[in-house]
Amino acid sequence: MTNFKKVMLFCHRWLGFISGLVVFIVSITGCIFCFQDEIQDAMHSYRTVENTGKPYVQPSQLVATVKKAYPKGSPDYIYYFGTERPAAVLVNTGKEGFDYVYLNPYTARITHHEKPQTNFFIIVEYIHLYLLLPPAIGKWVVGVAVIIFVVLMITGIILWWPKRKTDRKRSFTIKWGGRWRRVNYDLHNVLGFYATSIALILAITGLAIAFEPVSRAIYNMANLGKVDYKTEVTEPKSDSLKQAGVAAKPVIDLAFAYARKNVPQAEMFLIHNDPAVSGAIGVGAYAKSMHYSHATGFEFDKYNGKLLKAYIYDKKSAGLKLNEMNYDIHVGQIFGLTTKIIAFLASLICASLPVTGFIIWLGKRKKAKTKSKPTRAVSHRKTHRHLQTGQ
Structure with a gap:
């Protein structure tokens, strides 16, 4: 392994440890929230008239x-x-x-009332956005973890990408018939690769919803800096x-x-x-x-x-249209059920990556310990023989 890849591996591993739990929670809650309209419509009669x-x-x-x-x-x-x-x-x-x-x-008759904090999906949304911390703190904890996750996806692609063309077909498939550790390794790498493009979109749109500077940057990029944001959006x-x-x-x-x-x-x-x-x-x-x-x-x-x-x-402007699409893109509803399913699967894969990555690390750690034991045993036998023979 080259020095460059060693640095990438070090960053990938330790940034994963730092952000893994938050990424898991944010991704799982994202999965649950994807179909919240459909689930609530099925559960609550007051949502239809x-x-x-x-x-x-x-x-x-x-x-x-x-x-x-x-x-x-x-x-x-x-x-x-x-x-x-x-x-x-x-x-x-x-x-x-x-x-x-x-x-x-059609009649103005009250059919239901509730406090937002008692709705299960509102609670899920607050966990997703703030981890149930005070919003001013929680959004930064989640935001930093998401930025780290973006770096992890990039370093993961660099580490995983096969050097030789002959290895690429093998690298893009999961070997379901292999040992469970091999299957876990493929789940981490192969699924991570396929989910990266969607995960990046979900990450960027999520950051744009939480942080105005990100939303403003998307606005300016889409408009090539030619439209004044304040003039277009300022309310009279x-x-x-x-x-x-x-x-x-x-x-x-x-x-x-x-x-x-x-x-x-x-x-x-x-x-x-x-x-x-x-x-x-x-x-x-x-x-x-x-x-x-x-x-x-x-x-x-x-x-x-x-x-x-x-x-x-x-x-x-194109920038304002794109900003207003942030929510629909982020929850996967921009093009209906198809994109909701894609967003759901991508979020589920993102939730699995900290888990499969941690299992890979545990396996390598255990393997390193196993290799070190015979070495100590051989050294002990050589020392014992030397004491017996006096040589």
Whole structure:
């Protein structure tokens, strides 16, 4: 082995020890989360509703219903998930945190409510993102482990890549008929190789979700540095001093109607009315239900309903489109069930790599000890013979 590969092996081994447990946890939780929509749909009846063919009730009516149930709550976010899915309102209850309230979008009747921290998949998501540590600490622990894992994948390819062309066919297959240690070795190397490209995409999109500088770097690279990020994404603010010309109808209703009229093909809508964000009311119109890419957005003055800014999908820069795809790419839903299965399998392989790698290390350590024992025995026999013969 060359000195270069010895250095690569040293880095691969010890970086694996440092990050292995975190990589295992993050990968396993990623596997579980991949099919969370499908699993929850099968488990919970409140996640589906009958499409009556009637128009949706107005957002203001959903808010009024929720306000009766939560008089002191602030219904800041309103979701219309789709024609056969419920509407939902995220209520800020102050010190008690947030509640999700699900309603029938055709009748405004409350069908279910829950605190996010009691939902199994939300817990899985928080483990995935923060290891249940405080977010400011947890995201750095996970982020550093993911960066180390990227280095491990690169060093692993360097160490494993066969020198001779004649060895490549053998190196790309798992020898299922071999001894279990050989099978474990192949599982680590061969599966690691096949999963690397997908794992790199999952790692980079995960880092982009957690860290704005990574997201900004992707934005700038896709746009070749020609588009100003702040100009494109900065949300407008309504002027609280200019309350003249108050809208005749609730602005959230006007905003929702405008979005439905101008993006009639959209399946899902998200309305934000959080005064802490900008004072404006925004509506996001999404092409597919439960998918968060391919969105067109509108911002309205909170007092008179005037359109302040439009984020038309077709007019967005390539960088912004790519940023908005981060979540759908990361969870594997960007192209439907096929990519979900690919993301699931890649995450499962990533979870196995620290385990198979540790077994390889244990095997080599045990083999080194076994080799050292005969050497000590031979030395002992030679010394004993020397004492007997006096030679």
